[in-house]
Amino acid sequence: MPETTRRTERLPRNRYGNRPTMKDVAARAGVGLKTVSRVVNGEAGVTPETERRVQEAIEALGFRRNDSARVLRKGRTASIGLVLEDLADPFYGPLSRAVEEVARAHGALLINGSSAEDADREQELVLALCARRVDGLVVIPAGDDHRYLEPEIKAGVATVFVDRPAGHIDADVVVSDNHGGARDGVSHLIAHGHRRIGFIGDMPRIHTAAERLRGYRTAMEDAGIQVADSWMSLGITDPDRVRRAAEDMLSSPDPVTAIFTGNNRVTVTVVRVLAEHARPVALVGFDDIELADLLQPGVTVVAQDAATLGRTAAERLFRQLDGTLLTPERIVIPTRLITRGSGELPPAD
Amino acid sequence: MPETTRRTERLPRNRYGNRPTMKDVAARAGVGLKTVSRVVNGEAGVTPETERRVQEAIEALGFRRNDSARVLRKGRTASIGLVLEDLADPFYGPLSRAVEEVARAHGALLINGSSAEDADREQELVLALCARRVDGLVVIPAGDDHRYLEPEIKAGVATVFVDRPAGHIDADVVVSDNHGGARDGVSHLIAHGHRRIGFIGDMPRIHTAAERLRGYRTAMEDAGIQVADSWMSLGITDPDRVRRAAEDMLSSPDPVTAIFTGNNRVTVTVVRVLAEHARPVALVGFDDIELADLLQPGVTVVAQDAATLGRTAAERLFRQLDGTLLTPERIVIPTRLITRGSGELPPAD
DNA sequence: CCTGAGCCTGACAACGTTGTCCAGGCTCTA
DNA sequence: TAGAGCCTGGACAACGTTGTCAGGCTCAGG
Numbered sequence: 001m002p003e004t005t006r007r008t009e010r011l012p013r014n015r016y017g018n019r020p021t022m023k024d025v026a027a028r029a030g031v032g033l034k035t036v037s038r039v040v041n042g043e044a045g046v047t048p049e050t051e052r053r054v055q056e057a058i059e060a061l062g063f064r065r066n067d068s069a070r071v072l073r074k075g076r077t078a079s080i081g082l083v084l085e086d087l088a089d090p091f092y093g094p095l096s097r098a099v100e101e102v103a104r105a106h107g108a109l110l111i112n113g114s115s116a117e118d119a120d121r122e123q124e125l126v127l128a129l130c131a132r133r134v135d136g137l138v139v140i141p142a143g144d145d146h147r148y149l150e151p152e153i154k155a156g157v158a159t160v161f162v163d164r165p166a167g168h169i170d171a172d173v174v175v176s177d178n179h180g181g182a183r184d185g186v187s188h189l190i191a192h193g194h195r196r197i198g199f200i201g202d203m204p205r206i207h208t209a210a211e212r213l214r215g216y217r218t219a220m221e222d223a224g225i226q227v228a229d230s231w232m233s234l235g236i237t238d239p240d241r242v243r244r245a246a247e248d249m250l251s252s253p254d255p256v257t258a259i260f261t262g263n264n265r266v267t268v269t270v271v272r273v274l275a276e277h278a279r280p281v282a283l284v285g286f287d288d289i290e291l292a293d294l295l296q297p298g299v300t301v302v303a304q305d306a307a308t309l310g311r312t313a314a315e316r317l318f319r320q321l322d323g324t325l326l327t328p329e330r331i332v333i334p335t336r337l338i339t340r341g342s343g344e345l346p347p348a349d
Numbered sequence: 350m351p352e353t354t355r356r357t358e359r360l361p362r363n364r365y366g367n368r369p370t371m372k373d374v375a376a377r378a379g380v381g382l383k384t385v386s387r388v389v390n391g392e393a394g395v396t397p398e399t400e401r402r403v404q405e406a407i408e409a410l411g412f413r414r415n416d417s418a419r420v421l422r423k424g425r426t427a428s429i430g431l432v433l434e435d436l437a438d439p440f441y442g443p444l445s446r447a448v449e450e451v452a453r454a455h456g457a458l459l460i461n462g463s464s465a466e467d468a469d470r471e472q473e474l475v476l477a478l479c480a481r482r483v484d485g486l487v488v489i490p491a492g493d494d495h496r497y498l499e500p501e502i503k504a505g506v507a508t509v510f511v512d513r514p515a516g517h518i519d520a521d522v523v524v525s526d527n528h529g530g531a532r533d534g535v536s537h538l539i540a541h542g543h544r545r546i547g548f549i550g551d552m553p554r555i556h557t558a559a560e561r562l563r564g565y566r567t568a569m570e571d572a573g574i575q576v577a578d579s580w581m582s583l584g585i586t587d588p589d590r591v592r593r594a595a596e597d598m599l600s601s602p603d604p605v606t607a608i609f610t611g612n613n614r615v616t617v618t619v620v621r622v623l624a625e626h627a628r629p630v631a632l633v634g635f636d637d638i639e640l641a642d643l644l645q646p647g648v649t650v651v652a653q654d655a656a657t658l659g660r661t662a663a664e665r666l667f668r669q670l671d672g673t674l675l676t677p678e679r680i681v682i683p684t685r686l687i688t689r690g691s692g693e694l695p696p697a698d
Numbered sequence: 699c700c701t702g703a704g705c706c707t708g709a710c711a712a713c714g715t716t717g718t719c720c721a722g723g724c725t726c727t728a
Numbered sequence: 729t730a731g732a733g734c735c736t737g738g739a740c741a742a743c744g745t746t747g748t749c750a751g752g753c754t755c756a757g758g
Contacts, residue, residue, distance in 0.1 A: 100436060133415055
């Protein structure tokens with residue numbers, strides 16, 4: 001065999017771009033490794049003089065402790081994962097921010113991911129976060145079966161579900177009062193004289209959508225109103241679909257005089273449709289929307305408190321981590337009816 | 350010395366809640382550690398029979414690879430950090446989402462943090478992310494001096510600034526055309542006959558606010574209009590402050606007939622003020638706002654493309670990581686004037 | 699039956715940090 | 729002045745993973 005230079009010479013590969021380590025600092029300061037560790041962590045037992053030398057070496061080399069390695073040693077990553085549907089949705093911004101604030105207060109970082117309402121992507125994300133060994137997870141479920149999380153939870157990953165319950169596992173859940181909120185919103189329309197009321201919502205497999213529909217049905221039933229199938233439309237919240245649904249309800253031989261919308265995206269589209277509509281139609285929407293008060297008429301909504309949802313969930317998560325928390329609970333955050341005009345329009349018959 | 354039981358017995362502490370490791374899997378499957386590693390990573394060179402035994406052990410123990418340890422060995426964390434001002438601000442939602450999508454396409458996770466427009470908090474966050482050894486950073490700067498990042502960048506942390514340029518360091522920047530956009534918006538008002546035009550913006554130390562003010566001045570100057578000090582108001586975007594500023598401009602002896610607002614939060618407040626105002630006042634706002642088309646009149650805006658900002662920045666980041674990228678650049682994303690009515694109102698004199 | 703090639707497999711070190719423990723030097727007291 | 733005790737500093741192992749390498753086995757060819 002010819003004399004090849006096959007020997008893998010200790011390739012000076014860029015590990016983190018060749019960052020200095022404690023070893024380098026120690027060498028430069030002429031002290032032991034552990035002494036550097038002590039200085040970096042502010043532990044006692046180092047002479048001021050030694051500390052000064054170490055600090056100097058740190059500055060000179062631009063050393064920064066590798067928390068990734070630290071975490072490996074310590075066992076806690078001081079980071080939590082948040083999996084939600086879509087960061088770009090205005091409902092999740094405040095929720096996410098609230099979770100972040102709580103995390104920050106506990107010295108943890110937040111790793112964020114959007115599931116795009118896809119169960120597989122949710123699972124992929126959640127498991128990736130578990131592999132990173134996040135201390136806990138706040139999950140807004142896209143899928144409806146979370147048994148895949150069981151081993152993780154058993155292994156100690158704190159978990160709280162928000163906005164929608166988990167599927168087939170027993171875990172902490174923080175949700176809005178979807179049923180009650182929708183019932184109140186629809187009752188509000190009934191109280192203003194409406195009987196033919198339409199409901200346009202998200203896909204029925206989404207828990208919140210189903211609950212809100214249930215709230216609609218409860219209100220109608222309580223008022224003794226028989227609901228026609230053509231008054232209800234559930235499906236994707238794509239503007240085209242929603243627009244068609246609204247137009248159908250409004251142009252049928254027996255048209256609705258009011259519409260209850262199942263979430264912010266639907267509400268926005270329906271507001272657009274109603275703006276072009278000749279006859280005034282009453283509207284109450286689930287979720288608050290920005291500038292709702294400035295429209296003509298102002299949009300009456302059942303507002304959720306996204307920040308409280310997020311804060312409550314995150315606080316519960318950290319209580320799980322403290323060990324303060326015992327059994328999984330279901331926490332319901334109340335909604336609030338905000339009247340602004342559109343929900344108080346009388347039926348135009 | 351008496352026979353003490355001082356020996357530190359391998360305390361069975363909860364490390365990640367006692368998760369099984371490759372060692373445990375190896376023991377159970379009766380194979381070597383490395384074989385487990387091979388199976389887990391789908392490497393070649395394992396008999397089907399051996400692989401089966403390992404897979405079984407993995408299932409039985411609920412093993413999941415610790416990516417945190419993996420990363421330590423490998424040198425890349427496959428995660429990037431995003432530091433922005435406030436996740437709850439509707440402008441940052443789509444931006445954040447765009448960054449996340451690009452990260453996902455490159456197999457990286459996104460760690461998110463809000464600086465709350467506080468330079469210290471920005472630095473604290475950025476350095477925390479560097480300590481976690483994120484591969485790269487997308488930063489929307491709150492502070493105006495980023496020299497603290499120099500050692501990190503030198504050490505190989507890819508960095509891209511978005512929305513505002515970095516202070517005192519040479520780095521990639523992706524910004525909107527703030528000056529040009531504001532100039533166009535104000536020129537639009539001038540073209541519709543306005544001469545007394547007010548400007549209400551964010552704190553002047555924020556780069557975008559200053560640039561937009563400069564655009565305002567340019568447009569006014571180009572039209573040969575002398576700007577009165579009382580027409581300009583910069584400061585925090587708190588609704589009370591903005592409201593007072595708008596009311597002052599409108600009630601002065603020589604009131605403005607049009608207002609240009611410096612960002613979405615300001616626009617929203619000014620829309621509210623104008624809705625209560627007797628005389629019609631023209632309005633053009635920087636940043637698009639949801640439902641702007643449904644207001645009476647529709648709100649004319651200079652729209653930024655938040656998603657493109659985020660996507661461009663993230664793509665550039667990964668090109669830095671590929672080594673494809675050479676010198677830092679400044680990329681300007683154009684804005685778009687969307688006319689909806691409020692900007693086309695004639696001066697009411 | 700022997701040899702060499704090729705395939706599997708596992709021992710070992712290393713990644714950068716922290717916990718444990720021990721050694722040496724110092725101070726203080728008897 | 730010696731011994732006790734404290735303070736400082738460093739050697740070493742460990743966290744869970746992956747890269748390197750060598751050993752053992754099988755099988756074909758001589």
